[in-house]
Amino acid sequence: MSPKERLTFEELSDKEFISTLRESVNQYNCEITENIFADKCFFIAHSEFDQIFMILHNNMNKEILKNFSKINLSPYSIGIPILRQYKGKFFPTVSMGNLLVKFCKNKVSLDDPEIEKLTYNKSVIIDKKIEFNYGIAIDRNNDFISYVKLVAKKNRNKFLTEVIPTLDIGWYLREGG
Amino acid sequence: MLTIPEDYLRRYERIFDYSSLQLDQSLSRRFHVMDYMVSRYLEIFREKDEATYFLESCSFPLKKTIRYNSLRVSRSRFEEVMKEKGFHLRTIEKIEIGYEVISSPRKPSLGASLEYLKGFYHIQSKSSMIPPLLLSPSTEDLILDMAAAPGSKTSEIAQLLDNRGSIVAVEKSRKRIKSLLSNINRLGVLNTIIVRTDAVNIAKTPLRFHEILLDAPCSGEGIIYKDPSRRSKTSPSDLKNLALNQLKLIKAAYDLLDDGGRMVYSTCSVGPEEGEFVVNYAVSELGMKVVNSNKFSFSKGITDFNGIKFDQSLTSCIRIFPHLHGSEGFFICLLKKD
Numbered sequence: 001m002s003p004k005e006r007l008t009f010e011e012l013s014d015k016e017f018i019s020t021l022r023e024s025v026n027q028y029n030c031e032i033t034e035n036i037f038a039d040k041c042f043f044i045a046h047s048e049f050d051q052i053f054m055i056l057h058n059n060m061n062k063e064i065l066k067n068f069s070k071i072n073l074s075p076y077s078i079g080i081p082i083l084r085q086y087k088g089k090f091f092p093t094v095s096m097g098n099l100l101v102k103f104c105k106n107k108v109s110l111d112d113p114e115i116e117k118l119t120y121n122k123s124v125i126i127d128k129k130i131e132f133n134y135g136i137a138i139d140r141n142n143d144f145i146s147y148v149k150l151v152a153k154k155n156r157n158k159f160l161t162e163v164i165p166t167l168d169i170g171w172y173l174r175e176g177g
Numbered sequence: 178m179l180t181i182p183e184d185y186l187r188r189y190e191r192i193f194d195y196s197s198l199q200l201d202q203s204l205s206r207r208f209h210v211m212d213y214m215v216s217r218y219l220e221i222f223r224e225k226d227e228a229t230y231f232l233e234s235c236s237f238p239l240k241k242t243i244r245y246n247s248l249r250v251s252r253s254r255f256e257e258v259m260k261e262k263g264f265h266l267r268t269i270e271k272i273e274i275g276y277e278v279i280s281s282p283r284k285p286s287l288g289a290s291l292e293y294l295k296g297f298y299h300i301q302s303k304s305s306m307i308p309p310l311l312l313s314p315s316t317e318d319l320i321l322d323m324a325a326a327p328g329s330k331t332s333e334i335a336q337l338l339d340n341r342g343s344i345v346a347v348e349k350s351r352k353r354i355k356s357l358l359s360n361i362n363r364l365g366v367l368n369t370i371i372v373r374t375d376a377v378n379i380a381k382t383p384l385r386f387h388e389i390l391l392d393a394p395c396s397g398e399g400i401i402y403k404d405p406s407r408r409s410k411t412s413p414s415d416l417k418n419l420a421l422n423q424l425k426l427i428k429a430a431y432d433l434l435d436d437g438g439r440m441v442y443s444t445c446s447v448g449p450e451e452g453e454f455v456v457n458y459a460v461s462e463l464g465m466k467v468v469n470s471n472k473f474s475f476s477k478g479i480t481d482f483n484g485i486k487f488d489q490s491l492t493s494c495i496r497i498f499p500h501l502h503g504s505e506g507f508f509i510c511l512l513k514k515d
Contacts, residue, residue, distance in 0.1 A: 040367070056367045060319050060343040064370055067382040076354055076371040080362045095362045098249075112291075119294060141258075143295055169294040176359030 006074055007045040009065070012052065017042040020052065024083055024090040027134035028147075030104035043078045049086065055079025094171050097136065097144030106135035108148060108163060115139055118146045118163070119170035129159035137163060145169060180462040182424030186417070192450055192485050193417045201225065208232040210408045214398075220483060221449065227500075231447075234500035235401040241278040241287060242269065242303045242504070244329075248336055248365040249296040258292055271473060274336065275306050296363040301329045304399070304497045304507035308390055308443040309333040311470055311495075311511050316341035318387035323376040323430060324394055326353035328360035334390065335366040344369040345386070347376045377429040385435045393423045395444035395451045399506025402499070416450050423455045431463045434514045439468065443509040447498065449482040452508030456494060457487040459512055468511040469493040475502055478510065 012020075014034055022032050041061070043053045055061060055078050068075060082096040092100060101107065114124040118137055130150050137145040146168030153160040198216035204225075205215045210232065218228040243266075245255045259266055263282030269275035276298075281287060287300055309330050314320050316338050322331045325346035334344055346361075346369050348354045354373050361369055372379075376391075396411045396419055397404055411419075423444070430440050442459070444451045456478070459465040467490040478494030480487045494510035 054367070055370070056340055058341075058343045058368065061370065064319075064343065064345060064384065067384045068372065070383075071378065071381050073372060073374055073378065073382075076348075076373045077358055077361070078370050079367055080358075093362075095365075098365065115291060116285075119291065139291070145291075169291075172294055172359055172363045173289060176356065176363065 007047050007051075007076070008074060009043045009045050009053070009078060012042040012044050014042070017052065020083065020090055025092055025100060025104065027106070028100060028104040028136055029106040029132065030100060032103060036099070036103065045078075045081075049084065050090075051081045051085065052083040052090065053078045053080060054082045091167075092147065094144075094167060094169055097147065097169070101136055101138055101142055101144045104136055106132045108135050108137050108150070109140060110137055110145065110163070112139070114163070115145050118148070118165045118168050121165055121168060121170060121174070123162055123164040125153065125160050125162050127158065128161055130161045137165070137168075180458075182421060182428055182458065185458050185462055186421050186424060189454070189485055190417075192454060192483050193413045193420075195413065195483065198483060204229065204232065208235070208408070211412075213413055214408075217448065217483075221447065221479065230500040231498060234498075238402055239302070239499060239504060241281075242301065242306075243276050243278060243287065243298045244274050244301045244306055244333060244336075245276060245298050246296055246332070246336060246364050247274070248332075248340060255292075255297050258297070262290060262292065269303055269306075272303065272306050272310065274333070275301075275303055277303075294363070296365055299329060299332060299360070299364060301333070303504040304445070304502075304509075305329055305505065306333060307473060307495065307497070307507070308392060308441045308509050309337060311472065311509060312388055312390055312439065312441040314338055314342060314388050318342050320344045321376075321379070321386040321389045321430075321433060322346045323389060323391045323426060324348065325357055325371070326350060327356040328358075328364075328366075330390055330392055331357070331369060332360055332364040332366050335364075335368055338368065340366065340368045342368060345379070345384075346371045347379060348373055349375050376426060376433075380429050380432045384433070385438075386433055387435055387438050389430045389434055389438070389440040390443075391426055391430045391440060392443045393426050393451070393455070395419060395423070395446040396448060398446040398448050398451075399497075399499075399508075400445050416448065420450050420454060423451055424458050427455055427459050428463065431459060431465060431514060436514060438514050440465075440512045440514070441509065442512060443507060445505055445507055447496065447506040447508065449479055452496070452510075453478050453480070453482065453487045453491050453494065454485070456491060456510045456512065460488045460490060465512045465514055467491060467493045468513050470511055478508070
């Protein structure tokens with residue numbers, strides 16, 4: 001988000017959020033149920049591109065936002081951005097990765113040297129055949145590393161897979177500020 | 178009627194006139210700092226030897242410290258994984274969430290490790306960890322962080338609250354707010370609303386807060402080792418402008434605080450013009466009370482500087498010096514609105 005942009009926020013119902021989330025992460029084979037997000041609330045921020053923010057439910061939040069609007073003050077964020085729109089479709093952000101690893105099945109576990117490359121936004125080739133095209137790269141502790149695209153390769157008789165990062169945690173260093 | 182910051186500053190303007198203070202050009206030449214700075218250090222420390230130790234300490238990097246982030250990882254796993262990666266850590270006395278980095282591997286650097294990216298820890302000076310600990314926020318409370326970027330203290334408050342309560346983090350700077358949001362994201366903070374504005378504007382709403390952290394924008398005189406330009410950058414007139422802004426912010430914080438609410442005022446500066454002078458305004462003109470806390474043992478606030486006497490209760494404020502406490506120069510004070 002550019003700091004120059006002024007966002008206008010609108011609260012999303014749990015139902016609307018769950019439906020948007022399911023659609024945005026279906027390529028990762030996730031089991032999204034409403035109870036995962038029972039203690040959280042969601043806001044959609046309208047700008048050049050829409051974003052969905054998540055914050056823990058607290059009665060004070062509404063009071064804060066109501067008072068801000070009285071002086072025409074718009075928040076910069078309400079909690080953290082978890083879905084971001086690109087070309088009309090929502091995609092999960094890096095922060096969302098920490099939650100998705102718990103509920104999605106398309107995961108690729110990688111070793112430290114491969115993980116290091118991914119966090120520099122570089123792809124790696126692994127000596128393994130993977131059945132899905134999009135997944136979540138994790139480390140041996142099941143921690144989120146990157147959303148990845150997987151491309152099957154063959155070298156002589158060996159099945160290989162190219163793991164291409166689409167959004168990795170190195171983003172915090174490269175873009176985070 | 179309450180005294181406005183401009184009037185208070187006018188009344189005590191002589192605090193920025195250093196002509197009657199002792200000069201020691203041998204020190205200013207040796208440490209490449211402006212003459213008026215040395216005069217102030219001699220006034221603060223009262224002894225040339227100590228002023229010299231302080232100036233010497235401004236030339237060397239301090240031991241790196243980090244704050245482990247319980248919002249992302251358990252303490253035992255954090256310690257285990259850092260050890261595995263070759264970081265030798267030692268807990269900081271009286272700061273359970275803080276660790277001193279005794280030694281690091283050649284690679285990765287502390288600010289680029291996988292654990293850093295995962296939000297397991299935040300690089301933060303020992304001094305900077307103190308204000309939220311002193312504020313000691315409660316999970317039921319509405320908390321305001323008035324100059325929040327880059328989010329070290331905001332995220333520490335969220336950690337102390339285990340993501341409960343509610344934090345409003347205000348940052349005026351377009352440039353700095355990006356780092357605030359990035360750190361909030363990385364560290365898993367889920368109880369914070371960020372707003373880009375001058376904190377003074379929030380006082381125009383009926384919102385009132387139970388606790389406020391005002392880590393005011395300052396000269397950075399406590400972190401000369403990080404920013405050597407400070408040796409010759411800030412003139413007495415710049416210092417006066419900074420103090421005026423700090424006075425305005427503490428007045429806004431007073432207005433925004435609930436009756437009985439608590440506020441921590443802090444700066445990464447050792448200058449009494451940005452510390453005691455500002456808190457003295459809150460005490461003598463706004464009627465706030467300094468809260469005596471025995472949580473930490475650093476140096477006491479001073480009550481006499483450049484011919485101006487501050488309220489005696491300011492001895493309960495905290496001064497942190499690099500040469501005495503091995504951490505960044507800071508001024509920290511816990512106040513209560515009666």
